[in-house]
Amino acid sequence: MCNHWLSNILRPRASSISVESCLNIPTSDPTTPLDARPILPLLDSSQPLSSRIKHLAVFSEICKSYKLTHLENVFFTVQDVLDPTMPREARHVVFNFMLACIIGQYTDLGMARVTFYSSLRNYNNWDDFADMYKVLFALCKEGRDISGFEKNISKLLIHWLDIAIVQQRSGSSAEQPIPYLSDILHLLTLVAKFNFALFEEDEVTRMIDATHKAFFSSNNVTDMKACLEFADIVVRYRFVPFHALTQFLDILAASVEIQKTGSSAWPIFLNLLRSHCAHSAILTLCKFLDKTPSIVDKENILIKGAIILLGETAWGKNSRTGADTYMVSDSVIIMYLRRAATKGNDAINGTILNILILLIEDTNESLSLMEWEAVWDIVDVCTRHIIRITDNNSNNDLKLFDNVDSYPITSCIYQFSRFSKLVMHQTKGPLIRWIGVLYQLRAFCSDETAKILLDYYVTEHSFLPSTDNWLSLLEEVTDTFYIHTTTVSSAIRLKMLGIVYDVCDSVKDFYSEVMYTTIVIPMMKTLHLETDIHIRQTAIDLLVSSLSDCQSVAIFEQLIDILRSCAQCQCTTVPTVNEESTSLSNPRVTSMRMPTQIHRNTSSSSSIPTVSTSSNKTFVTSAKDSIGSCMGISAMCGITELFENLLLASNAKLCSKTFDIIAEIANDEKDLACPYGGPKIVALDLLLRFRCPTNHHLYLIDDSKFSKKKSYMCTF
Structure with missing residues (x-):
């Protein structure tokens, strides 16, 4: 009643009365907090909006320098200004008032802190989000100070993330950064970093789920980096709950494939492998390889990212950083790689071959015969894939073992060329499987690989009757390297002709006629x-x-x-x-x-x-x-x-x-x-x-x- 009576008296003179005079600042005791209630008549809704905003702005500056009480009363008086129908500038002044109170009165906010947080939690006007974020960021002191009333701040931030994503879907394209998404994730990261002990396991799971949703809702590098920063905090300051492990690995796998080098994801993944769920993390990635290529994920970034994580961890440079305690054998990883190769996807097969290169290059790896057989099974699958996708190469002008720079580095053909060049200079693994691959792809051999293939067959007497199917083998190789070819060099054709000459000479006593009709006559036409x-x-x-x-x-x-x-x-x-x-x-x-x-004889015999x-x-x-x-x-x-x-x-x-x-x-x-x-x-x-x-x-x-x-x- 007193405040209402005073406001009635001051209403005609409100424009001439100052905030300082209402608070008696000149005569007040500097050691005693000022009571903020005397200014309420100046801010009452009965006053003109312009006058209210003017006085509130002045009072906000005073809040930064003087200690005040009953600030929540002031907020309740001006709370109606936050209505969406009010001008944007007026609402901005109210948020500035809240921010000024937090800056100047942080330790003495009392119930004002609860009031401010409650208003932010219930406020849904996205046009004012920049002001909302500033107030919340200051209220929790950059995530360092969470009171009991603000323990559900993670829910509030997750709610804001959902709003941001919905706004992006109805607005700008996915390539552009989602407005405020990285800011929200930054605050969520700070809150988690300094207050993980306050959150239950299911709350951490919800945070990871929300980050997962944000990561795959944006194609912007800044937004993805903010998601990875949160993931890094989880493995450093808490742990990844088992219920959220798949979503967490989704982020890492996609990040490695998108960024290629994986510079941001690798420290996170290695820290994960040092945690209690290292074994589960590796097996979960292996199960990624069983996924069917998705229509939504057209580029199969999750499968390819999982392949890179597994291969690099097992055989790459990152395998020597203390992450070799995950207790999953190479044979298990190779088995899942073989399953992934059967999907017949070009980019997936290219990624697998790239990882197998790491395996062969690793001089410290000594694979068992069974593991080598699995590796060559993968190569055979990739070989059949290459044969299928090159069926239209009627001119046989494609050299799979050389000069494939025109193909993307992620393609199966490009990576197969790299793999082949490495195998040619290695002595690991069963040679017969490599020869089988060369034989299947003989139409695309370079001179070097053709020479390897022919020399092997000659050394192993594969073109002589002591070997089963010797004649059909000789016929097919002759057809490839001598008869139906426009790209094989003269040196290889001459070598093939010499082989036939020697075989004819060796088998003339018993197989001369069949050699003439099957091999020699077709060659000489x-x-x-x-x-x-x-x-x-x-x-x-x-x-x-x-x-x-x-x-x-x-x-x-x-x-x-x-x-x-x-x-x-x-x-x-x-x-x-x-x-x-x-x-x-x-x-x-x-x-x-x-x-x-x-x-x-001519007249110019010297020339x-x-x-x-x-x-x-x-x-x-x-x-x-x-x-x-x-x-x-x-x-x-x-x-x-x-x-x-x-x-x-x-x-x-x-x-x-x-x-x-x-x-x-x-x-x-x-x-x-x-x-x-x-x-x-x-x-x-x-x-x-x-x-x-x-x-x-x-x-x-x-x-x-x-x-x-x-x-x-x-x-x-």
Whole structure:
């Protein structure tokens, strides 16, 4: 009644009465707190709003310098100003009053502290959140001082987090920071840091759940960092409840994958592994790998993050920091990695291969045979995945073992290339499994890997009848590295041709016909188009050797037709070679065959190459870096060599067929314009060698009619 009576008296004069005069500040005792109630008439709702706000602002400044009592009465008088219908500036002055009271009267707030906290807890006007946060931050003294009335401050902050997330979903995009989210998490972190003893385990669980929700509601780095700061405080100053372990690991796994380096998450995870739930944490991460790729989590960051955490902890640089006491064997981790690989996800498989690289690089790791088998099972799964996703690579121009920089570093192909290069220089694990991988991916091999594969098969006699499926293996490898290829180098094709040459020579007594029909004939079908002189010459050597030992007329005719198609004029320019250097670089390659004593004379003999042979070997000398030649000459020389071999054999019919071809080439007018003589000259050279004295004659006897003799005459 007294206050109401006084306000009625002062109402007409309120604008002329000051706050200082109401409080009698000039005459007051500095050691005695001032009673704040005399100013209530100035702040009463019956006064104009502008006057009330003006007096409240003045009183707020006084609160910072003088001790006052009954501040809660002042707040109750101006509380109506916080109504959302009031101007924003007026509400701001009320919050400034609360903040001034906390700053100047913190130790003597009394019931005002309870009043302020209660008003914040029940206030839901999000437009004033900046002021609300400042008041609460000051009221709990930056999280250091929590009274019994404020023990549920964690619930208040969690409620504010929910409001912030809801506001973000209806407002800005997820890439932008959620307004006030990091501020709320910062205060929650401070409250937890200094007052964890006040909170029950279920309250800690709710805090972690709220942080989990905040982390996955924002894609902003600042917001995520604030979530990790709270997670760091939990493992340092309290512990992670078992009920919240999965949500806690969700945050760490996603953080490691998003940030890639994992610099913020690793200290948190290592501290977790030093706690009582280390074993459970590792097994929980292993169970992450059993998850089905999610539609919501399209990038599978949880699975990939779990793989990184497990692999780095077990075999990476972080495994030597005291976190090796989690008591989970490598075989368990590898088993779960194998399960994850079966999902057929490219990024997941790439992450797994990246982790396996850490395992192989770790010189301190000594895996058992069973663990190595599990590792190679994973590689086999990744291999099948690569084959499936490269089915459209019809040109076989993809090199999985080299030159894959155009692929993302997270892709399975890129990581497989890294893994392969490492394995090539390691001697760990069963070699046969690695060879099996190379065989499955033989169409994409680089020269280095192709050489490893072929050398292994040769060393293990895999191309000989002593090995099961030797012929089908040789057929498939030949098809890959010689026949249907446009990207394999000439060196590998020549190596493959040499292998076939050796196999034919080794099995000719029992498997010659099947080798000719299955391997040799398919290889030689396009020999007439071959431009590499070393491959062409080695192939002709193989043909001559096969024809010399062939007993089947049908197979002989197929082989001789191939050789005949190569014995046509095909002029080209080849680099000058030295027989000795060529033989050293590849013992299987011989120089191009040339007829004996062929010389071309011109007016400028010093610059024209001179070619002479002895025993079908060529020695080339030239003043220039390259010479011209006819590619058909070597095939024609091969035919003449075949004829000489058949003369010593017992199959006159095949010898007759060969002589018919030589005579046909000698009479062929197509090669008359060849500037290098061409196959025609070689054929004529052979016929000239038949010019013997009259008492010597050459006869070809037909097998079916021994009494009938054939004689041939070539006109030229």
